[in-house]
Amino acid sequence: MNPSSSPTVQIPSVAWWRVPQMWLVVGGPLIVVLASLVMVYIAVTHADPVLDKTAFERDRAAASVLQGQARDEALIQLQPAHQARNHAASPVVPQER
Structure with missing residues (x-):
C-alpha cells in the first residue's frame, strides 16, 4: 500500500473559542489581567487620605x-x-x- 493511495481523514474545523484546551491556556492569564484591573480601580477610587x-x-x-x-x-x-x-x-x- 503506498502512502498516496491511503484514505485521508477529514477533521471538521471548529471555531477557536469552542476548543476547551484553548480556554485552559488563555483563561488563567485573562482572569489575572481582569483581577489586576479591578485592583487598580479600587486603589485609585479608594485612596487613603493624606494626613494633616x-x-x-x-x-x-x-x-x-x-x-x-x-x-x-x-x-x-x-x-x-x-x-x-x-x-x-x-x-x-x-x-x-
Whole structure:
C-alpha cells in the first residue's frame, strides 16, 4: 500500500473559542489581567487620605496635657501604626503607675 493511495481523514474545523484546551491556556492569564484591573480601580477610587501634620501635632500637644490613664490612651491612639504594632508584639509589659 503506498502512502498516496491511503484514505485521508477529514477533521471538521471548529471555531477557536469552542476548543476547551484553548480556554485552559488563555483563561488563567485573562482572569489575572481582569483581577489586576479591578485592583487598580479600587486603589485609585479608594485612596487613603493624606494626613494633616499640623492637626496631628495639635492633637498630640492636647493629649500630652492630660494626666494618667487618659493621657496614655490618647497618646496610644495617636501613635503611628508601625509603632503601635511593634509595641503590641513586644514581650515587655509596661508597669502600672
